[in-house]
Amino acid sequence: MQALKGFKDILPDEVVIWQRVEEKARDIFQRFGFEEIKVPILERTELFARSIGEATDIVEKEMYTFTDRNGESLTMRPEGTAPVLRAFIEHALHLRRPVSRLFTIGPMFRHERPQKGRLRQFHQLSVEALGADHPRLDAEVIAMAWLLAVELELTVSLELNSLGCPECRPDYRRQLVDYLQARREQLCDDCKRRASSNPLRVLDCKSANCRRINADAPSILDALCGPCRQHLEAVRHDLDALAIPYRLNPFMVRGLDYYNRTTFELLTDALGAQSAVGAGGRYDGLIKQLGGQDLPGIGFAMGMERLVLLIQERQQITPVGPDLFIACLGEPAAAYGFTLLHQCRSRGLRAAMDLQGRGLKSQMKQADRLGARRVLILGEDELNQGRAVLRDMTDKSEKSVVLSDDQGELLSALAGTN
């Protein structure tokens, strides 16, 4: 039996890196006042169709959708924004705080063609700030994504765009449709279809012909209305003030329809075709569209697998070994060692011992393989004398410690290792 294509087991050595990334993300998000929320993996299909957009690749061909036993159409979430907004509306979270700052971490599902950094079950750190439309919030959210990349020591570049608003985008869309229709024959098959159904997506096409045509396409930045232009200028001003470098990319469009105004991506050139480590933008209007109040919002998501791949390419991370390995010779020592093992663990130490009655040499090998920092050697003599040798595995120094009911001397000798 093998895992499904595009579904990956994350083995213990890799989990160590996952934990590090999650720990760093939680730390930074909390510094910015974001709170964790957990939302279900299954939702009604309609939630995603209404938010991500019927004409997007995600909704058209990538969702894991099925009819459940009650005849209801359900979908395994392809992204985190829609479920978090659904929960925000359902629990009236706007009453808790003027701006709700929420993040969630977990698996998402898209039936895409798997390749390096692209899976069918992948994981996102997904962040939403709901309730304010001030451009400073955009800069703050982008700064948070940026800081996470910086503190994970990743080399990424930031691209920024504005997709306008319902006032100015329809005009731009018309200009773009006219431009694309006049060149329709030269577009790839996918883009021939998109040119009328989802013309902005054409700007994102990777095929050489489409890219050539896109290079001269009208730019959304020239079509922005006054307020959208001012919003973008203010975001840029604040990013400059925070010394966060970015490139304006008027051809950056997103695979989800709910965005307006600010959009951004954090890119890497270290993962081949999968260059986006994280991406997001503003979605004023979406909360209302989903049945909530007319509140604005902005957010982003980072791909865990991509972050982990980048870290793995840079450095080897070894799992943390036990603080103490208890090597025992003979059953009385093993019985004593077993209670000591539990005592150490109850005091917050990572402790291990062999349960198979192996010889001292192979126990020492095992301690070494586990990366134990210290080894306590217990035999019959040690039990009789009430003293045992504590060996430091790094500098090989040894120290004699008194064995007592509360193991005070041993525990204080170990205290520095935590």
Ligand code: HAM
């Ligand atoms: P997205 O651009 O679809 O946006 O995904 C965000 C990130 O998730 C991508 O930049 C990438 O790192 C990762 N990702 C996406 N698909 C895959 C995949 N198949 N395999 C591995 N990683 C993947 C969203 O999902 C929006 N909900 C982000 C957002 C939040 N916008 C506002 N708030």
